[in-house]
Amino acid sequence: QVQPVQSGGGSVQAGGSLRVSCVVSGEPYRVAWFRQAPGKEREGVACVYRGSNNKIYSDSAQGRFTISQVKSNNTVYLQMNSLKFEDTAMYFCAVQRERDGSTCLLSRGYVDWGQGTQVTVSS
Numbered sequence: 001q002v003q004p005v006q007s008g009g010g011s012v013q014a015g016g017s018l019r020v021s022c023v024v025s026g027e028p029y030r031v032a033w034f035r036q037a038p039g040k041e042r043e044g045v046a047c048v049y050r051g052s053n054n055k056i057y058s059d060s061a062q063g064r065f066t067i068s069q070v071k072s073n074n075t076v077y078l079q080m081n082s083l084k085f086e087d088t089a090m091y092f093c094a095v096q097r098e099r100d101g102s103t104c105l106l107s108r109g110y111v112d113w114g115q116g117t118q119v120t121v122s123s
Contacts, residue, residue: 002025002112003112003113003114003115004022004023004024004025004031004093004094004095004112004113004114005022005023005114005115006020006021006022006023006091006092006093006114006115006116006117007020007021007023007117008020008021008117009091009117009118009119010118010119010120011119011120011121011122012083012119012120012121012122013121013122013123014083014084014085014121014122014123015082015083016083016121017079017080017081017082017083018080018083018119019077019078019079019080020033020077020078020080020091020093020117020119021075021076021077021078022075022076022077022078022093022114023073023074023075024074024075024076024093024095024112025074025095025112026097027050028050028095028096028097029049029050029051029096029097029098029099030047030048030049030050030095030096030104031047031048031050031069031076031093031094031095031096032044032045032046032047032048032093032094032096032104032105032110033045033046033047033067033076033078033091033092033093033094034091034092034093034094034107035087035089035090035091035092035119036089036090036092037086037088037089037090040089042092042107043058043060043105044058044104044105044106044107045057045058045060045061045065045078045091045105046058046061046065046066046067046078046105047067047104047105048067048068048069048076049104050069050071053069055067056104056105058105060086060087064080064081064082064083065078065079065080065081066078066079066081067079076093078091078093080119083119083121084121085121085122085123086121087119087121088119088120088121089119090116090117090118090119091116091117091118091119092113092114092116092117093113093114094107094110094112094113094114095110095111095112095113096109096110096111097111097112
């Protein structure tokens with residue numbers, strides 16, 4: 001499989017919005033966005049199941065972030081609104097190909113990872 005290709009992100013003031021995109025190959029079982037800030041562990045932010053379009057969010061993302069997919073162009077988006085300083089991190093999209101019973105916001109099972117996109121929120 002081809003590595004997912006990310007775009008978007010950037011810098012914004014607190015309260016602003018950004019969007020990151022991820023072009024995936026094939027037909028994943030699910031796609032997720034993870035983030036990792038310096039000195040912190042990687043955390044799952046949101047995920048979407050390709051078949052059902054079911055979406056799951058972390059507590060920190062719920063109500064502010066929206067994950068969506070456009071199957072026709074194999075792209076998964078993460079729209080981030082009301083951004084906070086603590087959202088500053090490198091954001092990665094990840095693709096899981098096979099169902100394995102794991103929780104979608106845990107990184108186990110994701111086999112293809114994007115190159116990462118920096119999101120910086122200034123307070």
